[in-house]
Every structure is written in structure tokens, then in C-alpha cells.
Amino acid sequence: MFNRLKSAVIGAVNGLESANGAIEGTHYNKTTLAPKFPYGRPHFLSLGDDEVQMSADHKLRPIIHPSKPLPHDTGYAECVNAGKSRWNEDQAVYRQGILSKATPNEDGSVQKFAIPYTYYGIFDGHAGVGAALCAAFQLHHIIHEKLVDAQDDIWVSFSKKNLPCKPRDLLIIGALESAFKEMDQLLSEDRNKYQAAGGCTALVALFILGKLYVANAGDSRAIICKNDKYSPMSMDFTPENERDRIRRLAQEQPSLLGNEFTAKEYIGSPKSGDLGKTVMFRDAYMKGWAYKTLQPEDLRVSVITGRGKRSRVMGTIGVTRGFGDHDLTAVYQKLPIKPFLSSHPEVQVHLLSAADDKEVLVMGTDGLWDVVDGHKAADIVAKSINAFEDKKFVSAATCLVGYARGSLNNSWMLKEGKPASCDDISVFVIPLLPYQVEYEELLKKCFLNETSETSSDENIETAK
Amino acid sequence: MSYAYLFKYIIIGDTGVGKSCLLLQFTDKRFQPVHDLTIGVEFGARMITIDSKQIKLQIWDTAGQEAFRSITRSYYRGAAGALLVYDITRRETFNHLTTWLDDARQHSNSNMVIMLIGNKSDLESRREVKQEEGAAFAREHGLVFMETSAKTAANVEEAFINTAKEIYEKIQEGVFDINNEANGIKIGPQHSPTNPSLPGAGGSGGSQGSSCC
Numbered sequence: 001m002f003n004r005l006k007s008a009v010i011g012a013v014n015g016l017e018s019a020n021g022a023i024e025g026t027h028y029n030k031t032t033l034a035p036k037f038p039y040g041r042p043h044f045l046s047l048g049d050d051e052v053q054m055s056a057d058h059k060l061r062p063i064i065h066p067s068k069p070l071p072h073d074t075g076y077a078e079c080v081n082a083g084k085s086r087w088n089e090d091q092a093v094y095r096q097g098i099l100s101k102a103t104p105n106e107d108g109s110v111q112k113f114a115i116p117y118t119y120y121g122i123f124d125g126h127a128g129v130g131a132a133l134c135a136a137f138q139l140h141h142i143i144h145e146k147l148v149d150a151q152d153d154i155w156v157s158f159s160k161k162n163l164p165c166k167p168r169d170l171l172i173i174g175a176l177e178s179a180f181k182e183m184d185q186l187l188s189e190d191r192n193k194y195q196a197a198g199g200c201t202a203l204v205a206l207f208i209l210g211k212l213y214v215a216n217a218g219d220s221r222a223i224i225c226k227n228d229k230y231s232p233m234s235m236d237f238t239p240e241n242e243r244d245r246i247r248r249l250a251q252e253q254p255s256l257l258g259n260e261f262t263a264k265e266y267i268g269s270p271k272s273g274d275l276g277k278t279v280m281f282r283d284a285y286m287k288g289w290a291y292k293t294l295q296p297e298d299l300r301v302s303v304i305t306g307r308g309k310r311s312r313v314m315g316t317i318g319v320t321r322g323f324g325d326h327d328l329t330a331v332y333q334k335l336p337i338k339p340f341l342s343s344h345p346e347v348q349v350h351l352l353s354a355a356d357d358k359e360v361l362v363m364g365t366d367g368l369w370d371v372v373d374g375h376k377a378a379d380i381v382a383k384s385i386n387a388f389e390d391k392k393f394v395s396a397a398t399c400l401v402g403y404a405r406g407s408l409n410n411s412w413m414l415k416e417g418k419p420a421s422c423d424d425i426s427v428f429v430i431p432l433l434p435y436q437v438e439y440e441e442l443l444k445k446c447f448l449n450e451t452s453e454t455s456s457d458e459n460i461e462t463a464k
Numbered sequence: 465m466s467y468a469y470l471f472k473y474i475i476i477g478d479t480g481v482g483k484s485c486l487l488l489q490f491t492d493k494r495f496q497p498v499h500d501l502t503i504g505v506e507f508g509a510r511m512i513t514i515d516s517k518q519i520k521l522q523i524w525d526t527a528g529q530e531a532f533r534s535i536t537r538s539y540y541r542g543a544a545g546a547l548l549v550y551d552i553t554r555r556e557t558f559n560h561l562t563t564w565l566d567d568a569r570q571h572s573n574s575n576m577v578i579m580l581i582g583n584k585s586d587l588e589s590r591r592e593v594k595q596e597e598g599a600a601f602a603r604e605h606g607l608v609f610m611e612t613s614a615k616t617a618a619n620v621e622e623a624f625i626n627t628a629k630e631i632y633e634k635i636q637e638g639v640f641d642i643n644n645e646a647n648g649i650k651i652g653p654q655h656s657p658t659n660p661s662l663p664g665a666g667g668s669g670g671s672q673g674s675s676c677c
Contacts, residue, residue, distance in 0.1 A: 047507075048509075051507045054507050054509075055507075057542075059541065059542060060538065060539055060541060061538075062504075062505050062524070062539065063504045063505065064504075065503055067506065077504070387531055388531070390500075390501055391501060394503055395503055398504045398532070399531075402504070402534070402535040407534065408541070415534070
């Protein structure tokens, strides 16, 4: 999410030195603490130390994929950046879990349930590798705990008991939301115990009971592709997209801005020579423009600057949601930035009942989306699925990463001759149909003996 | 484990000629009759000894499928050795050698040692390419040649080790610039020219732990 320059600047003022120190074995003052988790690549790649070294070759940027198939032939591929950081700061994870319980009935029989779920996550780290590693090692445990808290109600909602309960979507969305918050708190608590971790974005997909829940905090992106069509399953949380939230927060808590930044927007860029003149402005809650006489405090820097990929909060960070960054400060002014960042995910729900064997969820870090749009991604995925007999989805993931990485001439170029992505790139390509099949099997198993075969799911109201 | 040199290899050739099986036989000393199709690239590594020096081979096993050609091409760069493999029971894999060779010469450094390998020598009854043909092709293009069997392990060690010997000789002759990592050769930590004293010699400075990786 950072351009190279920016990450160098932030690295200089924030834990990047210490993070590199952990890897290179060099100790900087203040960083005698150990990292919480050793650096490595995602568990399902099973890379040895040698292979981790080989995977971090900035000149070759090898595209790594799992040597053993993931569940349902899910595809994954990744490659390292072109040199902006020593190591690949993305992380990825998948887990399969079961929510299960056995309750003795009054007549002595035992009532059991077992609800399987599958979880995928990708985390794009910045200013160090620590936060993304923590998320990859810990977030699924927290989500599991939250789901266990809700599992009795989830089961009731599923098993046609006509008992009053909250809509299942809201239970699962709530579990994800509260887990994201707890993950961020955990990183905060770890600050005094472990080496500075930096921050990371988080994009999580949860398949449970015939639905897909995508929780996103950051600028990684998920889309559903079907043939050459696609539909977004997340929005990017960048300073530009979160302009309203951040400016309103700044306006309500002006102390967060020090004497350096302003929540107001002005037409033109007022300069000290314009003092006393009339300028057009709007505050954080205004839609339209109004007039005022230019005062010295109007010359402060806007809390959000830049456009698109280059938009920044306090001139420093280009992503507004995720985990960590608890000690991040503005580049020059040293004001804390964390109050403007949020760990709260947006959760989108997708019913799997219409899934077919061409339908996939593509999850990628911004290294992919910087140079590939939804159309292009859907196109590459559709071609791979049609071209390969075997290993369709890992081939699709490899082709997506291969396209976005491009090839090295003087610099990394796409095959169309435009600049390729120099960032770390990580991509999951997850077929949807197997999770619908799994759900139908669960329905059969649970309701085989009951007269009505209609899915209890039909009357579950969707969130929103 | 420390090494005097690290050589980077790449294995190329048509799909199904046995590239991954050769690597598996060399690194794990086992044969897997049904090997999954390789996608993109897979890695292997093994330590060998030449001239009583420890040499680490870092091997990049590439996908033979046309669909991955543009990706695998990017891995030629920075390889010191290449194993160009065909299947002696499938004539077309031999016919494609010139294409592979052109690709390799175009995308690699000019000193790269190329070993031509006719694999599946255990399947004599199904042979379509005579050994002499392989040898003639190798002579014509300045390659080293061997027939191997990833199944019986015949000549597999030799193929990898002889390639390393060629590279080692080129280093001795000064053909390879060993300080340029783009040549696919790395000097082990204790042999670094900036620290020529023998390991454990307790030289001045004492900054022994400055490994490059």
C-alpha cells in the first residue's frame, strides 16, 4: 500500500529498522525484545530455510505455490517484492475448523452437532513483518473462539427449531468484527513484550453453512469471478475512500491534529500571501462550499493529502484499516496516527446456492490490484480454468501473480509494456462450489429423517 | 551447513520428460512414478563435494507446459547450470531441443553450463531417440551429454555432479566472475574475498558473523 519512497520514509521513523534487525540479526537500540513469531512463509507452502531464502530473490521473484494441494484444490501463489523490503511482508493462512457440541438430553440420549467451516486470510504487512505474522498465527484462533461463543445460537438458527434467535448472518458478522478488534488489541498489548511489529491489512474469507463471509480491513481486495464476469466482495479502505470518517474524527478531536494539520478542505491551496483574503472551504460535515477569511490556522496541512494510491493520512500512511501501527507517528510532526486507523472490518455476505464449478473467490493483496483490475483478473482466471485440466485454481493463481509481476527488463514490466507491480503479491483462488456441496451434505445428514426437506436457510434474513 | 560455493541450476525441457523426477531422485534418492504436473517453479537443494570443497546446489525445477513458458523464462537469469532434459521414448521432446536451447541462450548468461539429458534410459524397449543422436546434438551445440534414468537412478548423481564440475573448472579458469551473483554462483560465507582468512583462524577484525544472507 505504500509506494517505495513512502515505505522508506515510514521505515525510517518507525519499526522497520527493528524489524529488519530481527531478521538480519542486528540489534538497534530499543529493540532488544525478540519477535513474537519467527519469520517464514505461509504454513501450507512448507518451505524450508533454503527455500525461504530462494523465495526472497528480488531479481528473479520466483512465484511460489503450495507443493501439496489445499482443500478443494484451492489455488494460491505469491512472489516477493522487487527490493522495497528484504522479505516478503505479505502473509497468508487457511484453516478448517468445526463448531461442535454434545448435549445430553433428559431422556439420556445425546444431542450432537458439528458445523464445519473453512477460513482463508491474507495480511499485507508494512513497516515490518511482525503484525502480519501475528495475524496469520493468531487471528483464526480468535475467530474460532468468537464462533464458539455464538455456536449454540448458530445451531438453533440452522436447525429448524423455531426458537427465537438472532439472524445467523449477524452472529457470524459479529464474531468476525469482534475478532478483528481483539486481534488489534492483542498487538497493542504485545508492544512491551515483543519487538515492534509494524502493521498489516487483513482480508478474511469464511465459508460456513452455505455462505461466504468476506471481512476486510485494509486495501487487499476480494472479488467473485464467474467466467469473465466479476463482482466485488470488498472495498478498499484508503485515506481517499475514508476521507469523511477521518476528517470528521479530526474535526471532533482537534487535539489529534496538533498545530500542524487541519480537517478543513479549501479550494486552491491557500498560501501565507493570501492571509486576510476570502477563500472557499468546507469542514468535515459539509457537502457544499462556503467562504471565510483566510487565517493563519487555515494554512495547516490537510489531514488527508494526495489522490488514489498516493493518498495519505497526515502525509504518512496509505491505508486506513488493519491491525497494529500502534506506535506509528506522522513522518515529521511525530503526532500519533493510530487514532485515525481502524481495525473494524466491512463484512460482505454471499449466498453460495447458485455457485457453479466456474465460480471462484479471488483474494489478493494490493500488489495484485495495483496493476490488475477485476475484468483482467476474471479474464485470466477464466482462461486458466478452461486451459488447464488439472490444478486449475493453483494455475489461475500462478497466472495472476505471473501477470502482475511481469518480467524484468530494465525494470519489471507487464507484457503490454506498462510498469508491473513491484510490491509483494499474494493471491488465493478459491472455488465456491465445494462449499455449497459440503453444505448440502450437512443438510442431508442433519435433516434426513425429517419430513420437510426444504432448507431452513431460505428464511434467514441477510444482513443489512 | 556452510559451503564454499553455491551454484544455481535450472532444469528445463518439455512437459513429462521427468524433470521433477530427476530432481527428486537427486535430492531425496527416491522415485515417484506418478508425479504431479509442475506449475511455475519448484525448488530443491543438496550439498555435494568437489575437489574436497562443499558445494551447495540450489535447483530450480520449472514447468514444461507452454502455458507457463513466459514465467519460467524469467528464471533462466542467474543460473550457473542448466539441465536440458528430453525423453528418449518421445521423439518430439528431442525435436523441441533447439527451441529450448535458443530460449536458454537468449535469457541466461553466456557462461551457463548446459547439460543435455536423455531421460528414461530404463525404457529401452520404447526408445525412439538413439543415444548417438543425443550425443551428436550435444557435440554440435557444445553441450555435455548423458542418458539417465530417474527411476533406476542411473547417471542421475553424475548428471548433477558433472555439471557442477564443469562450473567449478570454469571458476578455476577464471571464466566466471564469481563476485557477480547474476552468474548463479555465490561464495560461501567463510570464503568471502573480503575475509580471506581460513574459518576459525581467529583473524583480526573478528566480524565473522557477517553472512551475506
